[in-house]
Amino acid sequence: xxxxxxxxxxxxxxxxxxxxxxxxxxxxxxxxxxxxxxxxxxxxxxxxxxxxxxxxxxxxxxxxxxxxxxxxxxxxxxxxxxxxxxxxxxxxxxxxxxxxxxxxxx
DNA sequence: AACATGACAGGTC
DNA sequence: CGACCTGCCATGT
Numbered sequence: 817x818x819x820x821x822x823x824x825x826x827x828x829x830x831x832x833x834x835x836x837x838x839x840x841x842x843x844x845x846x847x848x849x850x851x852x853x854x855x856x857x858x859x860x861x862x863x864x865x866x867x868x869x870x871x872x873x874x875x876x877x878x879x880x881x882x883x884x885x886x887x888x889x890x891x892x893x894x895x896x897x898x899x900x901x902x903x904x905x906x907x908x909x910x911x912x913x914x915x916x917x918x919x920x921x922x
Numbered sequence: 923a924a925c926a927t928g929a930c931a932g933g934t935c
Numbered sequence: 936c937g938a939c940c941t942g943c944c945a946t947g948t
Contacts (some may be wrong), residue, residue, distance in 0.1 A: 857930035886929045
């Protein structure tokens, strides 16, 4: 079966996101890098925006380089992601993810 | 084919 | 800490 509808680029990104350990978060840049696309963080964001239905992908474990949720505070998606993260034991103080739960630089 | 857009990153001021 | 600018790529019109 050749279901190549979606680009391999997104597929790879999704696979990478899938293997983020529970209780940890990482950045778009890291996902991009680990997927084989250094410096293409935007693609990760775009790929997640185009998430395939019916597939369980921990999109909530992906945040921006500033350790912040990439959604306007108060936004519905923001609250959803925050809830999912806290549910996994991730602590968020003043909108920032604690460094210990954060995978990436710094 | 050209142009605008986007769940970003990194650097400068 | 915030506002701006540049780089990078896939998508949609």
